[in-house]
Structure formats: structure tokens, C-alpha cells
Amino acid sequence: MFPFGLLSIYLVSTLVCLVILYVWKYRRYYYLAFQIPGPSILRMLHILFVCIIIEKLEVVHKILAKLIHEERSSSPCMIKFWYGTKLMIFLLEPNLIRKVYQTHLRKDPLSYSLTNPILNGPSIFQNNDIPTWKAHRKIISHASFSMTALKVHVKIFHEEAQILATKLGLKAVNRQPLEPEKMMGLSSLSMVVRAVTGLDFKIQQNFHDQHPFLSAGTYGLEMVGTRIANPWLLIPAIFNLSGYKKREEAACKQVRVFAEEIIGKIKAKVSEQMKNFLEDSKTNNFLCNYIEVTIRDQLNPTIPRRHVMTHDELVSEIIAILAAGMDTTKSTNTIILIMLALH
Known part of the structure; x- marks a missing residue:
């Protein structure tokens, strides 16, 4: 007979020895970790x-x-x-x-690397190069979070909230329960896109339930959670063979298409302004979004290239800011709606 008992003892002993060797090799890491x-x-x-x-x-x-x-x-x-x-x-x-x-800025390579595909590269939330991170942060914060920009945001949020209230009012006429999540998502996306980019895609008017950016972004974030909850999917070979890989790639392309559309519209606007020498007009006073500032820098040959975001970096920053803004805006809008319903 085959000695299964003896084989089990050998396997368990080998496993225990490997664990002991691993812990001993990284003993300082675990010692310091337990102090936290x-x-x-x-x-x-x-x-x-x-x-x-x-x-x-x-x-x-x-x-x-x-x-x-x-x-x-x-x-x-x-x-x-x-x-x-x-x-x-x-x-x-x-x-x-x-x-x-x-x-x-040495951030965790595991969790942050999982978001790289859906963000189309490392954004301001993941960049480990301090000079680059500081330069990008300065552009984004100075151009998008000034007092002038925030005043414009209030008007935008008010207009989008009125559109949402009208849509919810029509749904509530028959006094039947309704699920507002999809409409909340569309209104929040429209608020963030208008506030960040200065463009009005009329998302609430043109889309009924779901926007391609929302569905693709949601799937990308769900995939991050799926891979963390299923550690074997962290192995590239297994993940590439699974059906998740193709769906993730499709979602990443869909998200990038929307970011490219935003860049295209703003670039056309900036090019027209520069062509007609409108730098001193009132239009120039509305430089309250970092995308327009970045594109102007890209089109200006006198600015050193090391101080200017590349096209891929700008795409990644747009996706990251929209995703982060969507998270907070949708949560806030949902809380407000619940408070109004309870009232």
C-alpha cells in the first residue's frame, strides 16, 4: 500500500518549514508591523x-x-x-x-496596480514620482479648486439638481415606490463633468438609465474587488485566461473613449481661441478647469515639456478625477434625497 500517512507528514512538515523560513526572512517587517x-x-x-x-x-x-x-x-x-x-x-x-x-510616495503596488487598467495608467492618486506628483497636483488644484471655480460649481449643481428633481417628480406622480439610483448616477456624473471640464453633454436629458462611462467605470471598480476577494485572480496567467480580462479591457476602452471625447472638445475650443487671438477676452477668465490649462500648455512650444502633462497622463487624470468626484457627489446627493424623503 502507498504510505499516504507518511506522505501527509512530509507535506505538512515541508509546509511548516516554508512558513517558518518565510517569517524568519521577513522578521523585521512583521516585527515593525505588529507595533502599528x-x-x-x-x-x-x-x-x-x-x-x-x-x-x-x-x-x-x-x-x-x-x-x-x-x-x-x-x-x-x-x-x-x-x-x-x-x-x-x-x-x-x-x-x-x-x-x-x-x-x-511608495504606495501599495498590489491594490493600486489593480486600478491602473480602468484609470488607463497611474494618475495623481498613484504617481510615486514626487516632482511629477507635485507638478500635477499644483495644476489641478490651482485651476479647478479656486474660489472662482467653486462659485461656478454651485450654479452647475443647482441646475442639475433642478433637472433631477423634475425627473423624480414625474416618477412620483402615481405615489408608487421608485428606484432613484440610476437617475442619481446620471445627475452626479453630469454635475462632475460640467464642474471639472466646463462642458455640458446634457447627460440627464440624453440618457435614461445608464451612461457608458458609468457602466464601464462601475465594472472596473467591481473587478478590483473581485480580484482582491479571489486571490488566484491576482496571478496574471489565470486572470488572462478568465473571461474577466476581456470584459475589463472593453470597460477600459469605453472609459478612455469618454475621456478622449472631452479632450477633443476642449482642444478644439482652445485651438479656436488661440487662432483668433482671444487670450485677453472674457473667455480666458474662465480657465477654471485644469484640462484647458494643460491643453494650452501642450500647444505652447515655449513651455518645457517636462512641466507639461502628456496626453496619456491627462487621460488618466481626467478618469481619476471624474471617478473620485462621482463617488463623493453621488453619496452626498443620495443622503440629501433620503433626508428629504424622511422629512
């Missing part, structure tokens, strides 16, 4: 086990909310989590985040 405040591996495994057993989303949400509240009470600056053998640190203090960003 945060839940232990055993507690995380316990919570994961409980969440798997309990299928009710409301209960899982309460468990996770309790964990975060307890950890933030004990350590208000940062929280650590273990993803297998990888340590993930979440900074919670704005001053600490600013300090880290300005001194050391």
Missing part, C-alpha cells in the same frame, strides 16, 4: 469567519462598523489590516496624509 495599532490577524480571521456565516448584509455592516469604531477610538491616526501576508495601512489624519504624500 490595528486588529490582530486572529481577530480579522474571526470577523471574516463570522461575515461568511452571516448572510444578512445589515448584520455584516454593523459588525464592520463596530470594528472600525473600536479601532479608530484606540488609534485615531491610522488603522492596519492584513491581506494574507501583506500589510495594508489606512491613514486617517489629514495632516499625516499630507506629510506622507510630500515625503514618501
Whole structure:
């Protein structure tokens, strides 16, 4: 008979030896990691086990909310989590985040690399080169978040909110329950696109349920969560053979098409202004979006190329800003709608 028992002993012994050697090799990493405040591996495994057993989303949400509240009470600056053998640190203090960003930008290659496809490259959220990051941040913040730009944003948000209220009002005439999520997504996207780019695509008027950028972006972010929840999909060979790869590539192309359309419209506008020598006109006072500023720099041969975003970098920045703006805007609009409904 084949000695299965002896083989099992050898396999277990080999596995234990490999784990011991791995931990010993990275002993300093684990020693320093355990000095950082945060839940232990055993507690995380316990919570994961409980969440798997309990299928009710409301209960899982309460468990996770309790964990975060307890950890933030004990350590208000940062929280650590273990993803297998990888340590993930979440900074919670704005001053600490600013300090880290300005001194050391080595961000986690695992989680951030998963967002590279849908963002079409490293954006301001992922760039590890400090001079480049500072230059891009300066352009975006100075051109898009000035007081003049913010005043324009208020008007844009008010106009889009009125369109949304009209659409919701028509749906609520028969006093039947309605699902406002898709309309909220369209209104939020329209708000962000108009505020960031200065272009009005009339998204709420031209699209009923879904916009290609929304559906593609949502799938891209869902794919990030899918690969994290299924570690075997982190292996490139397995992921390339799966059906997820082709769908992700299609979503990335769809997102890029919208960003390219934005760049094309703004570039045509800027080229026309420069052709007609309108730099001193009132149009020039509306340089409150970084895309127009960047395109003007790209068309100006006197500016050193190292200080100018490339076309691919601009595409990535547009997608990243739209995605980030969509997240906060849609969440805020949803909260406002819920408060109005409760009132």
C-alpha cells in the first residue's frame, strides 16, 4: 500500500518549514508591523469567519462598523489590516496624509496596480514620482479648486439638481415606490463633468438609465474587488485566461473613449481661441478647469515639456478625477434625497 500517512507528514512538515523560513526572512517587517495599532490577524480571521456565516448584509455592516469604531477610538491616526501576508495601512489624519504624500510616495503596488487598467495608467492618486506628483497636483488644484471655480460649481449643481428633481417628480406622480439610483448616477456624473471640464453633454436629458462611462467605470471598480476577494485572480496567467480580462479591457476602452471625447472638445475650443487671438477676452477668465490649462500648455512650444502633462497622463487624470468626484457627489446627493424623503 502507498504510505499516504507518511506522505501527509512530509507535506505538512515541508509546509511548516516554508512558513517558518518565510517569517524568519521577513522578521523585521512583521516585527515593525505588529507595533502599528490595528486588529490582530486572529481577530480579522474571526470577523471574516463570522461575515461568511452571516448572510444578512445589515448584520455584516454593523459588525464592520463596530470594528472600525473600536479601532479608530484606540488609534485615531491610522488603522492596519492584513491581506494574507501583506500589510495594508489606512491613514486617517489629514495632516499625516499630507506629510506622507510630500515625503514618501511608495504606495501599495498590489491594490493600486489593480486600478491602473480602468484609470488607463497611474494618475495623481498613484504617481510615486514626487516632482511629477507635485507638478500635477499644483495644476489641478490651482485651476479647478479656486474660489472662482467653486462659485461656478454651485450654479452647475443647482441646475442639475433642478433637472433631477423634475425627473423624480414625474416618477412620483402615481405615489408608487421608485428606484432613484440610476437617475442619481446620471445627475452626479453630469454635475462632475460640467464642474471639472466646463462642458455640458446634457447627460440627464440624453440618457435614461445608464451612461457608458458609468457602466464601464462601475465594472472596473467591481473587478478590483473581485480580484482582491479571489486571490488566484491576482496571478496574471489565470486572470488572462478568465473571461474577466476581456470584459475589463472593453470597460477600459469605453472609459478612455469618454475621456478622449472631452479632450477633443476642449482642444478644439482652445485651438479656436488661440487662432483668433482671444487670450485677453472674457473667455480666458474662465480657465477654471485644469484640462484647458494643460491643453494650452501642450500647444505652447515655449513651455518645457517636462512641466507639461502628456496626453496619456491627462487621460488618466481626467478618469481619476471624474471617478473620485462621482463617488463623493453621488453619496452626498443620495443622503440629501433620503433626508428629504424622511422629512
